[in-house]
Amino acid sequence: MRSYKRFAHVYDRLMEDMPYPEWLRFARTGWEKYGMPKTVVDLGCGTGSITVPLANSGFQVTGIDLSSDMLAIARRKMDQSPYANRMYREGGVLFLQQDIRTWELPGQVDSVVSFCDCFNYLLEEEDIKQAFRHTFQGLKAGGTFMFDVHQPAQFAKYAEEQPFVLNEKSVAYIWTCELDEVRSEIEHHITFFTRAEGASLSEELFERFEEVHVQRAYHPDWLYAQLKAAGFADVQIYGDFKWEPPQDDTSRLFYVAIK
Numbered sequence: 001m002r003s004y005k006r007f008a009h010v011y012d013r014l015m016e017d018m019p020y021p022e023w024l025r026f027a028r029t030g031w032e033k034y035g036m037p038k039t040v041v042d043l044g045c046g047t048g049s050i051t052v053p054l055a056n057s058g059f060q061v062t063g064i065d066l067s068s069d070m071l072a073i074a075r076r077k078m079d080q081s082p083y084a085n086r087m088y089r090e091g092g093v094l095f096l097q098q099d100i101r102t103w104e105l106p107g108q109v110d111s112v113v114s115f116c117d118c119f120n121y122l123l124e125e126e127d128i129k130q131a132f133r134h135t136f137q138g139l140k141a142g143g144t145f146m147f148d149v150h151q152p153a154q155f156a157k158y159a160e161e162q163p164f165v166l167n168e169k170s171v172a173y174i175w176t177c178e179l180d181e182v183r184s185e186i187e188h189h190i191t192f193f194t195r196a197e198g199a200s201l202s203e204e205l206f207e208r209f210e211e212v213h214v215q216r217a218y219h220p221d222w223l224y225a226q227l228k229a230a231g232f233a234d235v236q237i238y239g240d241f242k243w244e245p246p247q248d249d250t251s252r253l254f255y256v257a258i259k
Contacts, residue, residue, distance in 0.1 A: 020049050022241045023115040027054075027146055029243065030256055034144050037110030041138065043100045043131075043147075044118030048074030055093040056083050062094045064103050071095045101130045108140040114147040117252070120215040123185065125226075128218065132230035136259060145232065145257040152184040152217040154251050159186065170195045172206075184217040220246070220253055232257040 045063030239246030
């Protein structure tokens with residue numbers, strides 16, 4: 001795994017079209033089906049785009065991420081919320097820098113969520129197993145674990161459709177991919193051009209930096225088996241934000257596991 005650095009500061013701009021409301025709706029529907037939680041952990045919380053809305057909705061949320069830069073932005077988002085003072089005062093929100101493979105809290109929680117394909121960033125089978133075990137240990141009996149991942153076919157699609165290009169006034173990028181079909185692993189090479197700090201919109205002064213991000217996709221049945229091996233009593237798989245079985249053309253697989 002890697003922790004984001006300079007990428008953290010352009011992350012929200014690049015991810016603003018991501019379906020955060022759909023992830024939140026999926027989580028709430030799952031809780032309505034399996035029990036509404038009071039305490040929630042958001043694994044791989046990034047800049048808090050899931051954590052902060054959950055906290056604002058009244059859940060007691062802990063956002064966990066490896067990147068201190070991402071967490072700093074998440075805290076700023078929470079600080080700007082009209083509910084910030086109450087949430088901090090009542091202990092309704094907490095951000096922790098931890099590895100999702102080995103995360104732990106002093107007490108168990110009612111639910112754990114991890115969206116935006118965070119688990120695809122775990123590159124070895126043992127990483128997945130370890131993360132599942134720690135999540136199982138961190139949940140109360142009857143607790144829910146909901147997460148999504150890309151399935152292998154999606155990486156093949158990325159490789160076929162690349163390169164990807166963005167060209168806007170304040171940020172631009174060139175994004176290419178290399179696919180290792182044997183490991184179902186994709187390496188994203190992204191060259192960013194961001195407007196230099198302090199530069200006005202009329203100034204053509206940009207800074208260049210590069211990021212490499214690697215993800216691995218796992219067979220759906222293998223992930224199911226590892227959740228069961230970790231101890232989860234009930235595991236269901238859904239596709240693309242719908243509470244229906246995945247299809248051949250499903251992009252995102254959603255797992256709902258009950259302790």
